[in-house]
Amino acid sequence: MATRIEISGLTAYYGKFKAVADVNLTIEPKSVTAFIGPSGCGKSTVLRTLNRMHEVLPGARVEGKVLLDGEDLYGPGVDPVNVRRNVGMVFQRPNPFPTMSIYENVIAGLKLNGVRKKSLLDERVEESLKGANLWDEVKDRLNRPGAGLSGGQQQRLCIARAIAVEPQVLLMDEPCSALDPISTLAIEDLIQKLRSSYTIVIVTHNMQQASRVSETTAFFSLEKTGDPGRLVEYSTTSQIFSNPKEKRTEDYISGRFG
């Protein structure tokens, strides 16, 4: 289930603009890795290259390699659709499908995979919602619209939707930035719970959150606006936050980023 991710020589473009350059890092299986850094440093871009969502935007392209258990996601003949079925993603804003019920939202990915059997679907809905710490809150209203839940519940519904297809990797792009502190706590608890089953990569602007949930942290930064973002330092979270090697990392985490 969980998978090692090796990124080597990764450069991502939006049209002619080089957003992030020459990223090399290895993410261990069944770990939580946080990407931190100032806005525009390319951390979300790198995250989106891990399930080939980057290229969804017009003009966006990627150079370099991303190996998922040794297999290059950007190798010839690799279908991005298959990649995305193995690498789940949770977005910044909760985005349950508004036209679907809670139940339908959870099984959306399974349906795309051709699962039709009602008993199996029921089972997976319960499993996934329990996995996302949402079951108790919604079990009596599975047929109500997913958009009717609170923001935090919607985000957990999105996590349930992502894990329902049993991906190997779970990517989270600032999953709590649109949520209140209590919902944020619920998501962080959930990440603690999911770390035993999935390789998790989370982008966050909240450094306390990074230090709370992750084992390893990658700090991205950029020299000045218009320059590509780069990976500055990649190490264990405790090292990054207590004893960073790079001056820029230290400046950033101590709030002296200039």
Place this chain on the structure above:
Amino acid sequence: MTTEPDSPADAGTRGTGSQTTPAATEPSVPAQPTAEKPDEVSTDVTPGEAVSEAVSESEAVSETAAASDSTASSDRTAASVSAAVRESVPVSETKGDLTPREISPEPGAKPKIGLADTLFKNLTRTAGIGLLVLIGLIALFLVLRAWDALSANEGNFFTTETWGANDTPPVFGVAALLFGTLLSAVIALAIAIPVAVGIALFITIYAPRRMASALGYVVDLLAAVPSVIYGLWGLLVLAPHFNGTQMWLNDYFGWIPLFDVGEGSVGRSVFLASVVLAIMVLPIIAALSREVFLQVPITHREAALALGATRWEMIRTAVIPYGKPGVISASMLGLGRAMGETIAVALVLPSTFNISWNILKPAGNTIAANVANGFGEANDIGRGALIASGLVLFVVTMVVNMIARAVIARRREFSGRAA
């Protein structure tokens, strides 16, 4: 001090603008209390708003207003420029004898609502009520004019399949016309909706950006072509070349009663009219559907893609369900146009008055086409009869629209707009 803020936010913008132009061109000349001038549109101020103004801001505002050339500074934001321009009219009238204006009016004074607000409110109210009155008057007109003809009718208006409204005694019925109207409109929609939705999806999702805008333009252009052009095209160009298609349908799909001509021949048929109608309503449905699909939030599309959806699956999961109410509305507009279309159908169809499910035979007529064909030589009763048929069309259109609204409302909480 001051002033005429429409809203605190607005005043804030102006304040910012004037900080960049310290309006030193004119000292704060005393301004007359303008609240007493009813002809100045935006000068009145409610006490609450005025008090909430920061004094420094208020000063800045009045300075901006007092600047003789309020558009001189180039570094202002567009909003503050427009605000200043708006202000410069009343202020320039009073220039020269400005006295300080009060923040709070006399104690006990009623908060005044600006003339512009009153004017605008009444304008919109008049427009709204006017529309209702207009609809009512149209209905009344139709009923009154139809009444005489209906009382003189020797046949049953709803079942008779002839139109002898000008004969004595008059015998006419709307049955065949209504049937033809609904049949041709429904077939037209059946052809137009899939194509239109396809066009809209292609423009919003598949087409490269440049091609998408060109296509969108062409679609809008199609909507602007007058119906008589479509009618003439259908009659002169399409009809002569369409018999082959109709014969083919008869040969291979004759087992469907709709396409079974039997011993007869094909010709200027309901099907031909429907095709012309379909082409006419296509741009409406396509243009509106495109707008709806463009509104699907990018996050929903990405959610589907991130689950491993192909583009088509993404469309099926995220785009079409979200756009469905809009597509239904668009289709109903198209249906309305197809049912009400007059001249194109009148040109194409041979005006017969019988109900036939066979859509390939040269036969058929619609309410609107019958009005166009018959109004010229109709006598009093004949006109009343035509108006009665128009009333039927009016009611049918209304019922169709109500059904469509009910369909949309049924799944409202799942529409993504209710939450």
